[in-house]
Amino acid sequence: MQPTSSMKEEFLQKWQMGLQIYRPLIDNTSVSERRKAIKLSADVAMASLRRGTTCWSRALIQKTATEDNFLVRQMLSGIKAETLINKKLPKVMCHRKIVRRSKKILRRRKSRSAIEEVAAKARKLVKKKTQGLRNVVPGGEFMSNDVLLIQETLDYIVSLQTQVNVMRSIVDAAEAGSERTAYYLGKPKFAIEDG
Amino acid sequence: MLEGLVSPESLSLSYADMSVPERLKWLQQHQQQEVLSLSSNDSPDLLQILQFHGSNNDELLQSTFSHFQMVGSGFGTNYNMGFGHSHEAMDGYISRTSSCQIHSPDTMGVMLKNSEENRAISLKNKRKSEVCLIIVKTREEEKTEKKIKVEAETESNISNKEASSDTSKETSKGASQIQKLDYIHVRARRGEATDRHSLAERARREKISKKMKYLQDLVPGCNTVTGKAGVLDEIINYVQSLQRQVEFLSMKLAVINPELELGVEDLSVKQFQAYFTNFPVVIASKPSVMVDVPLFPLDQQGSLNLSVSNPNQTSIDAPSESWETQSQSLFASVLR
Numbered sequence: 001m002q003p004t005s006s007m008k009e010e011f012l013q014k015w016q017m018g019l020q021i022y023r024p025l026i027d028n029t030s031v032s033e034r035r036k037a038i039k040l041s042a043d044v045a046m047a048s049l050r051r052g053t054t055c056w057s058r059a060l061i062q063k064t065a066t067e068d069n070f071l072v073r074q075m076l077s078g079i080k081a082e083t084l085i086n087k088k089l090p091k092v093m094c095h096r097k098i099v100r101r102s103k104k105i106l107r108r109r110k111s112r113s114a115i116e117e118v119a120a121k122a123r124k125l126v127k128k129k130t131q132g133l134r135n136v137v138p139g140g141e142f143m144s145n146d147v148l149l150i151q152e153t154l155d156y157i158v159s160l161q162t163q164v165n166v167m168r169s170i171v172d173a174a175e176a177g178s179e180r181t182a183y184y185l186g187k188p189k190f191a192i193e194d195g
Numbered sequence: 196m197l198e199g200l201v202s203p204e205s206l207s208l209s210y211a212d213m214s215v216p217e218r219l220k221w222l223q224q225h226q227q228q229e230v231l232s233l234s235s236n237d238s239p240d241l242l243q244i245l246q247f248h249g250s251n252n253d254e255l256l257q258s259t260f261s262h263f264q265m266v267g268s269g270f271g272t273n274y275n276m277g278f279g280h281s282h283e284a285m286d287g288y289i290s291r292t293s294s295c296q297i298h299s300p301d302t303m304g305v306m307l308k309n310s311e312e313n314r315a316i317s318l319k320n321k322r323k324s325e326v327c328l329i330i331v332k333t334r335e336e337e338k339t340e341k342k343i344k345v346e347a348e349t350e351s352n353i354s355n356k357e358a359s360s361d362t363s364k365e366t367s368k369g370a371s372q373i374q375k376l377d378y379i380h381v382r383a384r385r386g387e388a389t390d391r392h393s394l395a396e397r398a399r400r401e402k403i404s405k406k407m408k409y410l411q412d413l414v415p416g417c418n419t420v421t422g423k424a425g426v427l428d429e430i431i432n433y434v435q436s437l438q439r440q441v442e443f444l445s446m447k448l449a450v451i452n453p454e455l456e457l458g459v460e461d462l463s464v465k466q467f468q469a470y471f472t473n474f475p476v477v478i479a480s481k482p483s484v485m486v487d488v489p490l491f492p493l494d495q496q497g498s499l500n501l502s503v504s505n506p507n508q509t510s511i512d513a514p515s516e517s518w519e520t521q522s523q524s525l526f527a528s529v530l531r
Contacts, residue, residue, distance in 0.1 A: 001413075023454075031446075035446045037449075039445040043441075122424070126423045129423070129431065132427070136431055147399065147403055150403060153430060154409055154410055154413065157410075157413055158413070160434065160441070164440050164441060164444070167444040167445065170448065
């Protein structure tokens, strides 16, 4: 699946809606706060495209809710209930370190043929990588099985691509706009006055 | 007992010409008739035939065939002739089909008595065709251990159906969807374990590998890597690079656009494209790494900007890093 233009449009609309919430507070904010506002509203817009059906979108909304509860509530007021925001993240399924240690102890007496060792190493590597994937995908720690993890990753990648595409086009359009005005007015490029 | 089971004209087809899948289809067509016409059969011979307890293949073949011949004499001439001239050469085929037709709902119930009789009887009409197929498969492989597999497979299919009836999964070869049942047909290969757990595990593994294939298509540059670990590595790198891009772009937008104004309110994607391509001159003079304007991908479905705008870069990570280094010098005065 690839990002469709309808997805991009919807993302853009939601993102604009989120940024409008910030606009009254614009005057004396720093770059970092603006950046945070942009990023958070973009994340919530991306997650709300899925309307709560996927695990990563719920986890992402909850994560941004911890940073800016007000924004999330405003953006999602029409679509989803407070339940989505208030729902606590589920507890981690198991304490992996403890499980791993006990498994290691149990496994001490297994056979040590060469082929099995290679296969065991390969399996360990794959497990490490899936753990790494869980760390990257939002809400990955709460996905109990691998099938779900891969499904969520697929969906998350498509949504990220949408987000990046739209953001980049906006940035380039904005750059083009500022450059155009600079060009025509003879001002130096990158005239960034306030910080 | 076998009356009405087989219509004489259908049997005039020579069995040698039909391959297994055609035979299966033929059987499918006659399912309905059989269901309607079968009465309760209590013959112990049939039970004996269908209960594969410790009997050899050849014995079974011969017993089925002899039984069939016994009964076949009651039929019309067509029927007999169909078998009469060919039985030496094709007793295998005949007994295959005959064993499929012989069983009745009640024998099915008996056969599955070991595994939850009530469920089996309630599912008997659907099970019939499936067991029929499994018996056919058994003949093909000619391995005694496979008989246990057959029962195990049936059992696992029952359990699978109970467990996951609403997910649609792929079927194994040869067992093309006879009826619209939503459970997985996992084919146990030669010499592999056949208990319920390993079958379920194999089904799970096949699902995972199918999804990994989708991921490989989605992530650019993943086709060259083989093995799960490499593909997962690429996926992780790709997701991380996408996340970094988002952060970077939001920073850039925050700098360029102090008002947080995203432009025209009802801007559609087409308008963006048009707006942008109207000013190629200005853009070309800009020493930017990021974008070549004509390649601007707003309505270009499919490729991410990344791979389009930086054809020289081989890896996906490199572009984002080069942006960051270049732009950092740019925004050095602005950043805290």
